[in-house]
Amino acid sequence: MREVRISNTGSLLELSRRLRAAGGENIRQSMHRRIRRAAEPLKDDLTSTMRGLDIRSQGRGQGKRGGPSLNDRPLRATIADAIRISVRTGASPGARVWIDRGRLPAGYENIPHQLNIGRLRHPVFGNRRRWVNQYATPLWWDATVRRHTPRMEREVARVLDDVRRRLE
Known part of the structure; x- marks a missing residue:
């Protein structure tokens, strides 16, 4: 799984150096909080997308029975809570x-x-001699990130401009 990074390394590094030199702890905390706020809608959307992700099974064969789950938490909720x-x-x-x-x-x-x-391929209830495929909407992570990228870039650019103005 790829991680998402919001960064404009040159501008952020320059501002970080200037903040340290100016001793502007309040400005740094404000910048930190505003950058986090710019990323939170993406995290919330990724979490809700995961919780509602359609995962389909190839179906159970005739005469096949289920068994106990290896995990006591639902898969989607477990992954959503890890974002x-x-x-x-x-x-x-x-x-x-x-x-x-x-x-x-x-x-x-x-x-x-x-x-x-x-595509999720896994053993049936831990039985490594029987495997099953489950299918999900492909690129759910990538599509969600793509929708949020322009907004996040605008927000971070606005934060950087505000911090630059406060340092001048």
Whole structure:
């Protein structure tokens, strides 16, 4: 799964240096908060898209029965809860939206990437001799990010302009 980064490295690095030199802690906190606010609608949209993602099965064969689930939490909710934002204003400034694999159950680390591709192949209830395919809307992550990118770039540019004006 690809992470999303909001950055204009040259401008952000220059402003970060100027903020440190000016000692403007209040300005830095404001910039941090506003960049985070620019990324939050993307995170919210990614979370709601994941929770509503259509995942279809190839169907159960005749005479086949189910079994206990290996996880007690629903898959979509588990992945949606693992979507995170981080904002940095120091050495490598910018915002990042990503899926925190550490918050996913063991064995689920690659599932968000597989769902973004559109096909999830997994063993049936842990039986590694029987595998099944499930299908999801392909590129759900990429399409959501593409919808939000122009707005986020405008917001970050506005924040940078405001900070530059306050430093002058």
